[in-house]
Amino acid sequence: MTASETPSSDEILRSIEAQTEDLCHIHDHITRIITNLDIGAEWFSGYDDPGRAKFDLEPMVRLFLYKHARDLNQSELARRLQGAAYVHLRLGFDRPISQQIISHNKRERFDPDERRLLKDAAEVIRSVCSDHDIIRTNEPALDPETVQHDQVSDTEIMDAVERATELGFSEFTADRASNAKYPLEAYFERQGYLNMSRAGTTTPSRRFARLSERESVPHGSSHNRTMKKVAKPDSQLTFDEFVTGKQVPAWKRIRDEVLEPFHAGVENILDELTDEEYDDAGFTEPVHAAIDITAWNFYASPFMSEKEARDSDREPIRVTINGKEKLLDPEHPDLVSGLKDSDERGYKFATITIIAENTPIVLGVEPVRDQRKWEHEMGWDVERTSRADIVERLLEQASRHVDIHKVFLDRGFSSKETRDVIDRRGLLYVLGKPARAKVDKENIEEIKDHDTYDSRIGHGTHEYGGREHDITYIYTPSKKDGDKYAVFTVNEHIDHHRAEALLGQYGQRMEIENEYKTIKKHFLPTTASKDFRIRFLYFVVGTLLYNVWRMANFMLRDAVDVDLGESPPILAGELIELVAFCLFDPPD
Template sequence: MRGAGESSSGPPSRRATALIKQAERLCHVHDHITRVIANLEIPEDTFTDQYTKAYPDELDFEAVVRTLLYQNACGFSQREVYSRLRRWAYLQIRFGLNRAPTQQALSYTYRNRLSIQDRQTLTTVAEGIREVAAEHDLLSAPDEGPPIQPEERGEKGLTDDEILRAVRIARDRVFTEFATGRAANAKYEDEVYWELQSYLSMTAHGKRETKRRASRLSQRPEMPHGDTHTRAIKKMGAPDPQTKLPEFTDPTGLRKWKRIRKTLLDPFDRAIENLIKETDFEDNLREPVNVAIDVTPWRFYPSPWKNRDLGIVKEDFPKMVSGYSGPSEDDPASDYERGYKFATLTVIGEDTPIVLAMEPVKEKSNWEGDGAVSMSKAEVVDRLLSKAQEYVDIHKVMADREFDGHAVRDVIDRKGMTYLIPKRVSAAQDIEDIENIKEHPTADIAVKHDVPLTVDGRTHEVDFIYFPPNEESETYAILLTNTDVPVERAAGLKAQYKDRWMIENEYKSIKEHFLPTTSSSDYRVRLFYFVAAVLVYNVWRLTNLLLRTWFDVDLGEKPPVPAGEITEVLALCLGSGIG
């Protein structure tokens, strides 16, 4: 955007065409026209701000331009736009407004702050956005705000105040457990850093853009610089205030990860306990619960190789990064994808999905020597289950083939829980059993009962369940469980195992809506970002549970507050000082 007195360069059609093409690309990744408009990168020389002082509420010029694009693209009157922005505060955050502009403010901006040429550009862009949004079905998507029909709202109705109250309740059980350990007279309270973290999640932009947007949206007189925010995070992840500086000069080293883990996961665990004990979640549990365990990577792009041909690895490459998704068949010489890996345990099934425990994961990679550390999956599962058992009674544990191991099954069985874990078809006996099933004249599902599994002198019996190929698999699948399974129950267990896919949706939500981008290789920053993302995910889930409970309605799987909105509401709660 240009300041007063600066002229537009190039014909309106050229600038408008570029923005419309950009909007069309955004239509492929966003679910509503407001998100398309909010994520448009509008070059600074596109529109001319004719006045240096805004009218009369000191509204940000770019934010009002986005609002005008929304109004014209949807064919709304100024009254309708004002009403929508007032009703759904998320739109204010989305467009970068610090409040809903009045009809007079919108009219003033259009007539006095935009040049005639810029009004033509705005109209052309808005019409183009409407056309591409209609082609992608984004105009017919549910309007912003809680997607609940009026008859579902109960007597009081689901208002912004109720949503904010639910978010505050969930929020207050989480963020108070983390402290930076700074002096009492520090310039910024710890809550300010959580506010900035919410903006990071909301915008997925770099520090400068986030700082600019956070300063504009927040009602605080001043926000900390991005570097100050990073230093505060490192303080939260510092293992011990008494740690001598020379002992902590390499926060990426493997030797330090356990201390960093304890420093950040201890308050994480307390926050989870608060969420469960001090909200309605505990009352709504259908115990004993079913849980899913899985591992997700967070991509790390830099290469570990200083000289791959000579096998020389960078000395400062982060030790907690693991390789995964190895070289493809088309390119055997290609490198492994790399990333930080985290394991989570999540309640699934009929209960509200919530992450009860998480653990960092480290596996030996192709660039590491013989002395590299690889965490035992059984040890990770043991820690996850032990922590989750403090909160809930667990019945079934479901995991994918990554946890196919005798030691993992032994850990779960020793805790008195039932497991459902697939087995890789590898042994000759597996192949022989499958061939026998194929030759059977009528049966395509089979169960092999009471196969002994022995680990460290302990033995328990396992049932092997064989399932035929389907659209998801070209070969027979083998599901192992430590409970006795009659053949007629096999299909039911397979259907129940599909509940595990809820954890895949969880990871998708966390990465898409709650995990900000960062280039940092400091493990304190990486682990904190993921911990914070999981906690905001839980705040989202608990907020929706509270709303369901208050209004006593069955809303099915569709949350009253979508995942994409919760960081905006959270930032609004924190930034406005709503207590």
């Protein structure tokens, strides 16, 4: 190409300005503006011998436009490329590049005039973006996993996540002053970051500020106060409370306050899953559902030593456990109870989730209030939730959204009352049962002694509160321990073939275990808060993020030929970065 065919610097800058002006009407992030510019092949000379270049020239041009537009030094740029995968991918690199490579390319591929042109072009981009109020600089410095499916474009992924996020989080509100310094969205943006990066609410605000596109961000203490307001129930008595004179416990009021926007988000997501624009719906009704309980550990002991009691301004409560007197911390949270391991405690939450061939979506969340050992031994009258109460509330929540056919539960829910709750709704249940009854042990012994059969079914009836329904008992070898037997109950009289099919479907209940692992690994923040408002709200937000992840993968299902449950296009570890781009947009 002759010199006369090479555009001047002014011509290149005018082209950059015109393109940026047009792109600002399409994209809302300065990084996207840069990655969508048409870079003329003749604008920069590059190496005299292009064959020796490890990286193409155009991505390198975008890299330096990004560097100068973001006002980053080379060290900061290298950390950004390493920490935010979608930055280097969008710029056109298949992997992050080091500070040394950046420095080498700056010296060897661009002469002084071209380096000056890159700075001038970046200034033009920044100026035009500023005029359109889209100086967005919040690529998160997290460590997401490698993009799993390269046939899914960045644009497809971001569009899916943005849409799913909007559907899931648009309904949350808080009773705040009209002159509040930050809009509520700013706090949810920060909360999303905390949930996704497993940061604590005491994390210095400057850490979040580096990721946010806002000029300033809420402080941690302000954040906590606002999140409590989101979960704060109405202080006015309900009609029933006024009539009976008995007020609903605070934790139930908090539950009701937080769950309303949660259910609005669930309904939005389910509407999208069944939208006619998709060839196949994300779920078909009636659905199969699984119910289970998970725990969020709480590490502070409920007890105080004699020394702690003397040094504290809190007056301990003397309780007796197993005949021994102990000092109970009066500030130990009511909703914290013991876990399976005797030395562990935590907040417990039950969920109901769509399983089987449908897109897994959490339909309901219910806090679990168990009676603690000292409360039982001291004979205290406390408000607790029986497993039957939990199941009834979860089924009620789920029925707001879908028709359910079958419900699968483990033996932790085994009780006559729970079975009656499900059967009264006309639903089929498959429910695990502890092999404690004499008849159970006799049946298992007969199976062990039989030369041919390794399973057995028995028929009977179940009676509770004057109601009666048919029941089948299924005895089958345990999948965890072949020398032991598991017992299941079904609220119909069924044969062996039907029993085998139902137990096969019961295996899909494990999806809820994977759900809990994902939520706790990727979507819960670090917190030591004792406040149930904070704990419940954070868990619900984490559950919504799980639903957003599942929803976004559904929207991408046509791009890849995979099972969305086992191998989704977006991994949970990737979503933590993506949602940070688009959880909430700042106000115009």
